[in-house]
C-alpha cells in the first residue's frame with residue numbers, strides 16, 4: 078500500500094465496502110483518505126465536509142450524480158469506483174494515483190516545459206473526451222485536480238461539482254475553482270462540456286506560466302499565449318473563447334493534436350496516442366490495465382531528451398501528497414505535538430522520496446531555465462535548526478483555504494511573512510479580519526506563532542510548517558473548556 082499519514086480519532090475506519098487505512102489530505106470540500114478496496118487495490122476516498130441532515134433524498138441524489146462518471150474508463154482519469162453516504166456524510170471512491178497534483182508540482186518547481194505541456198494537453202483532452210463521451214461533465218477541472226502519476230496525467234474529482242450541486246450546495250466562490258471557470262459559469266450558466274474545455278486551456282496556461290491566467294471574476298481579457306508551445310497556442314486560444322459555441326470539443330482537440338499533427342504524436346507515449354486517436358474518431362480504444370509503476374512506453378517517452386534542458390535539471394524531491402497534512406487538531410501537548418508531527422511527516426517523506434520523487438523528477442521535468450518555482454526549497458524542508466526570526470524560505474504572501482473539520486466550515490486565509498521579521502500579517506477576507514502573528518519559537522521548517530486578531534475571528538496558536546510539495550501547512554488551535562479545537566489548511570505562495 079502507498080504511504081499515508083495515520084488516521085485521527087474520529088476518522089472513519091470503513092466507508093462503504095472500503096477499508097480506510099490513512100489520511101492523504103484535506104481540501105475545501107472534503108478530506109481524502111487512503112483506502113483499500115475489497116480486492117486489495119489502493120483507492121482514494123473523498124469524504125465531503127458537508128453534513129446531509131435536512132437534505133431530502135441526499136443519498137439517491139448524490140449517487141445519481143456519479144452514474145455517468147462511473148462509466149468513464151481510461152488511463153488519463155482516476156476512475157470513479159463508488160459513491161455513497163454513511164453517517165450523515167457523502168463519500169466518493171476513486172482510483173488512487175501515486176503522484177503530486179499539477180498545482181503542487183508547479184508551486185514547488187515552477188512552470189513546465191514544452192514536452193510536459195504537450196503531454197498534459199493530450200492527457201487532459203483524453204480524459205475530457207472520455208468523460209463527455211460517457212455523458213458526464215467534469216465541472217471543476219483545475220491544476221489541483223490533475224494528478225501526475227507514474228504513467229501520465231490523471232484527471233480526478235470527476236463530477237464532484239455536480240454531486241455537490243445535487244445536494245443543494247452552490248458552486249464555490251472561494252478557493253481555486255473560480256480562477257478556471259468559463260465566463261458562462263459566472264453568469265449562472267451550467268458547467269457543460271464547453272466549460273471543461275475552457276478549464277483545459279486555463280490549466281495549460283497555468284502549467285506554462287506558474288500563475289493563474291485569470292482573476293476570480295469573469296475573464297474579460299485575452300491572456301498571453303506566448304508561453305505555450307506553438308503546437309498548442311491556437312487550440313488553447315480557441316478553448317478560451319468567451320462564447321462556448323466557439324470552443325472546440327475534446328474530440329476535436331485530439332483530432333488536431335494527434336491526427337493532424339503527427340509530429341506531436343511522435344513525442345508522446347504510444348498508449349496515450351492510441352487512446353486519443355480512438356476517442357478522436359469516436360471509438361473506444363482498448364483499455365490498458367492500470368499498473369502501479371511507470372509502463373515501458375511512458376518511461377521511454379517521458380524521459381526522452383528534449384531540445385531544452387528538461388530532464389537535466391535536478392529537482393528536489395516531492396513526496397506523496399499524504400505527507401503534506403498535519404492532524405487537524407493537536408491530540409497531545411503542544412511541545413510534543415510539534416516534534417511528533419514533524420517527525421512523522423519526515424519519516425513518511427523519507428520513505429516515499431525515493432519512489433515518487435524520482436519518478437516525478439524523470440517524468441515531469443520542469444521548464445529549462447525555470448526559476449525553481451515559488452515554493453521555496455522542498456529539499457530542505459527537514460531543516461530543524463532553531464531560528465530567532467522568520468527564515469527567507471517563508472518570505473512572501475501565501476494564500477489558501479482553511480477547513481474547520483468539526484464544523485465543516487471552510488474559509489480563505491492569506492498570510493504575509495518578511496524575512497528576518499518576528500511578526501507576520503494574517504488576513505481572513507471572508508470575515509474581514511486582519512491579525513498579527515508573533516513568532517514564539519520555530520525552526521527552519523516550522524514556526525509557532527501567536528495570533529492576535531479581533532472579532533469575529535478568534536486569537537489562538539498558529540503552527541506554520543513547510544511541506545515537501547512547496548506549500549505551507551497553516552494550523553490554528555486553542556483549548557476551549559480543556560478540549561482542543563482547531564482548523565487547518567494548505568497555503569500556496571502567490572507573491
Ligand SMILES: Nc1ncnc2c1ncn2[C@@H]1O[C@H](COP(=O)(O)OP(=O)(O)OP(=O)(O)O)[C@@H](O)[C@H]1O
Nearest residue numbers: 102103104105106107109121155172173174221398
Ligand atoms: N485519486 C487520488 N489519488 C491520490 N491522491 C489524491 C486523489 N485525489 C485527491 N488526492 C490528494 O488528496 C489531497 C486532497 O485533495 P482534494 O481534492 O481534497 O484537494 P483540493 O482539490 O485542493 O480540494 P477540493 O477539491 O475539495 O476543492 C491532495 O493532496 C490530492 O492531491
